[in-house]
Amino acid sequence: MRWGAVLAGLTLVVSACAGPDSGSGPERTELRVAVLPTPDAAPLYIALQRSFFEEEGLTVKAEIVDDGTRAVPRLAAGELDLAIADYMTVFDLVDKGARLRVVADASQAGTGTAALMAQKDSGVTTIRELRGMKVAAPAGISTLLVEVTLKANGMEPDDVTMVRVPYPDHPRALSEGRADASNAWEPYVTAVEKAGGIKLADTVAGPTADFPVAGWVASDDWAAQHPRTMAAFQRALLKAQKLAAGDRRAVQDVLPTYTRIDAATAAAMVLPAYPITLDVKRVQRVADFMAEFGHLKARLDVAPLMAQQPPQLRAG
Incomplete structure (x- = not known):
């Protein structure tokens, strides 16, 4: 028997099953993501520090941007793979014709996160x-x-x-x-x-109360063309979201590395919540208020904008 030929054939079969074209790995391994220098993006930096993306076969390069309204349009141009943006920016662009997908929830505001403030000597003491x-x-x-x-x-x-x-x-x-x-x-x-x-x-x-603030978004085309890459990003981010949600110190430690927030302020400030599911009903509240106050041409159903979620990310 020609064992050499048999072994060569077996090698080809194994290579074909395990190679990059097998459909098991990410379609794209290097990702360019736009990040706002705010606490909303803390889980991404936790994931980078702890090699969660590397474990999923991804290399993520974060680009700090000051304005999500300028970053999100770069998704359609192919200059970025993903971006974090506040939901109002995302839904405003969708209302104007942009084709976007919400890949994952990023942050949710809670009591003490935002407030109407005035100078002590202004004479103003009530909102009215x-x-x-x-x-x-x-x-x-x-x-x-x-x-x-x-x-x-x-x-x-x-x-x-x-x-x-x-x-x-x-x-x-x-x-x-x-x-x-x-x-x-x-x-x-x-x-x-x-x-x-x-x-x-x-x-x-x-x-x-508990208002959704920001999410991770991609272009509609990118999400359709890179489902395995998107799922890998979601899994890595989920690990970090869970860590951020349960360990305040993990967030405190990472904030000074990509924001202008110093360690003392990070220890004293009120942090946002970090959801571990992408809940359509929760996010719909943003679009409904936008429509009520004239920021959208008509009511926007956000459900079709939500990207497919791995099982562990789906809201019950």
Whole structure:
């Protein structure tokens, strides 16, 4: 018998079954992802530090961006594979025709995460005293939270004038009189308080309690063409989300490595929650409020935008 030929044949069969074309590994192993320098992205950096992506056969290169509204369009251009973005930005772009998929949930706001703040000596002590005044809030989900909070307190969004001020400038905007109040987001709630600010109202409470903030998104085409890569990313991120959800210290330690948040502030600030499932009903709340307050042309059903989830990521 020609054992050499038989062994060669067996080698070919094994190679064919185990090789890169077998359909078992990621279609793409190197990923470029856009990251906002905020606590929302902490699980990604935990996953990088602990080699969770490497265990899934992925090499993830994170690019820090200051504005999700500019990062998300780069997905369709093929410049990025995935990006973290607040849900309001994502749904606004979808409403304008963008074809996107939400790959995984990133963060959820809780009590103390965001608040309407004013200077202690401003004379403003309640939210209703803001009528006719200027409120500092970046465009996006911060503005939406202010609108919902005003309505919950018997006011209308046009009772105040929104001033577009980046979060890091909120303490100075208040002290210089460019704004009478600000919807500060952690760690800037803590920063405004340290600068002599007082809290008028928590903007993540009542109708906005446990409000979804941000998710990981990809283009519709990318998600369709890279299902195994997407699943590998989801599995690695899930490990980190679970760690972040149950171990505050893991988040504290990683924040100073990619944000301007120092260790002392990271230890004192209120952190977001890190969901371990992508819950359609929870995320739908964002789109429903956007439609109610005129940020969408019509009600948007977010269910078709949700990417397929591995079993352990599906909400029950």
